[in-house]
Amino acid sequence: MNLHHLSIFHAIAETGSISAAARRLHISQPALSRELKTFEERLNVPLFERVPRGMRLTQAGRVLHEHATRLFAIEHAAEAAIREIAEARSGRLTLGASNTIGTYVLPRILAGMRTQHPDIDITLFVGNTEQVSRGVVDLRFMLGFIEGPLHLEGLSAITFEEDELVPVVAKNDPLLARRRPTIEDIARQPLLMRERGSGTREVITTLLRERGIKESPRIMEFGNTEALKQAAIHGGGVAWLPRICMHAELRDGGLCELGLKSLHIRRPLKVLYRSSTQAAPLQRAFLERLQPGLGARI
Structure with missing residues (x-):
């Protein structure tokens, strides 16, 4: 007809x-x-x-x-x-984010997004860099957010912020009694690390290797940053933690920075997207809330 x-x-x-x-x-x-x-x-x-x-x-x-x-x-x-x-007033937003971004950066943005756009559906998966990157490739996530290196083809990444990984210990750790602890001193301590596949784990391992230090066999692994932080607070060993996740602990003395600036790691926080696709209006609206002008770059 x-x-x-x-x-x-x-x-x-x-x-x-x-x-x-x-x-x-x-x-x-x-x-x-x-x-x-x-x-x-x-x-x-x-x-x-x-x-x-x-x-x-x-x-x-x-x-x-x-x-x-x-x-x-x-x-x-x-x-x-x-x-x-x-007009980004409805639709579905599926995101994947590695631990630091998914826990300490995106929730505030997502809450504001939902307030302004009450009819949209939002799903956030929090995992490690490898899981998030694979999810964007497999079309499970419209956008991904990672802190670690990107290894998969077909994806592009744009830095939207920087963070710093800082080596810290509990306030009563013996290392703090030393005037100038060395890298070797730190490497001999129990290390608290994220699991393999984590971007944080990869950059720390790379740093130690560049300093000629093999990864210690005395490693305790954690599946998320918050659990790792609690282990450090309770004296479990040395942990490299994102500064963004421990402002209160550093201020109140629950955690203390180790004085070796050479072991601080600056790292980019990046948004991932498939190179062959353009961001939809809802995705652009979200990215604009994250950082003005970011939506226009994808």
């Missing part, structure tokens, strides 16, 4: 006359009459009775009008839904 003809039929049925339908559709009355005649001939059934005060639906016309009304209601709903997505 020709949708153009159906829209003409529906306009006549709704307005009750050829002239009013012509004005609504911005078509001349003779052209509209010809289109209606062609439509009725193709259906092989009359749709209207011509009466002195306009057009009256036949039985077939009433049946078709019911279906046409539902069809065009769906069309209007679809247009409204697409318009809401284009």
Whole structure:
């Protein structure tokens, strides 16, 4: 069935006359009459009775009008839904983030996003860099946020902020009694680390290797930053923790920095996206909340 003809039929049925339908559709009355005649001939059934005060639906016309009304209601709903997505007022936002960003950066942004856009659905997966990168490649996440190096092809990354990994110990750790602890002193201590596959673990291991120090066998592994931080507070050993996650602990003395600036690690916080795709309006709106101008770069 020709949708153009159906829209003409529906306009006549709704307005009750050829002239009013012509004005609504911005078509001349003779052209509209010809289109209606062609439509009725193709259906092989009359749709209207011509009466002195306009057009009256036949039985077939009433049946078709019911279906046409539902069809065009769906069309209007679809247009409204697409318009809401284009204006970032609805839709679904699926994100993956490595631990530091997912725990200490994004929740505040997501809460503000939900307040401004109450009709959107938001899902945030928090894992390690490898899991997040793979999720973006596999289309499970629209955007990914990582702190570690990017190793997968097909992805692009943009830095939106920087953080610092700082070696810290509990306030009563014996290392603090030494005036100038050496790298070797630290390497001999129990080390608290994230699991393998974590970007944080990778950059710390790389730093120690560059200083000629092999990874200590005395390592305790943790699946998230908060658990690692609690172990450090309770005297478990040396931990490299993101400064962004321990402002209160450093201020209150629960954790203390080790004085070796050469063991501090500056690292970029990056947003990942598939190189072959453009960000949708909802994704851009989220990125703009994260950092003004960031949405336009993807």
